């Protein structure tokens with residue numbers, strides 16, 4: 001029987017593809033009914049449950065890494081905005097953080113989030129507001145040296161105002177990029193969530209100066225109706 005990332009057996013639950021209809025209920029708004037219906041019918045949500053990932057976001061980093069191959073054995077990874085831990089779960093076997101791939105280099109993963117994260121074997125996780133004063137000094141101390149990959153899925157909770165959400169996410173992405181400039185090894189990779197919407201031009205310009213290649217990608221696991229996309233910058237020039 002196949003194993004989940006936490007070493008449990010998969011049960012095959014949810015393999016019949018039945019569409020779930022959610023009835024409106026007293027006390028539930030129509031937008032939360034829509035959200036619930038979407039969650040219950042989302043194939044990535046089902047896959048995450050079956051395969052033991054903490055969230056559907058795991059499949060986004062899987063798809064990005066399958067394309068760009070940055071999570072390699074021995075890689076030192078900084079995962080910003082890591083809660084509840086899906087990206088970390090994907091990174092553990094790929095970078096060989098537990099040393100299970102005999103003869104391959106052993107990687108390291110440092111995760112940071114505002115929220116508390118249940119421990120994940122092979123990851124060192126810290127609770128921190130990355131936008132607080134001196135956060136980058138703190139993260140650098142935890143890293144204790146260079147990183148090969150800085151990845152950020154940080155997103156502030158939605159304000160309901162598209163432009164405000166966009167500016168907030170760009171601020172998080174810029175802060176992650178500046179830390180990446182400081183800690184990345186030459187040749188390293190920076191991956192970050194952004195929202196399409198106009199203010200990311202400056203960031204793209206900056207990344208193009210510091211990396212050999214900058215790609216903007218919408219992985220299949222990213223919902224088609226969301227303006228979310230990912231920037232993948234490879235070949236850090238130092």
Ligand SMILES: C[S@@+](CC[C@H](N)C(=O)[O-])C[C@H]1O[C@@H](n2cnc3c(N)ncnc32)[C@H](O)[C@@H]1O
Pocket residue numbers: 054055057058080081082083084085086087088112113114115128129130131153154155156157172
């Ligand atoms: C979409 S979730 C990340 C999902 C994660 N990649 C996974 O696979 O489980 C975005 C995360 O960014 C975190 N976040 C937002 N602002 C942050 C900040 N200023 N510092 C640290 N984490 C932050 C949130 O707490 C949230 O857990």
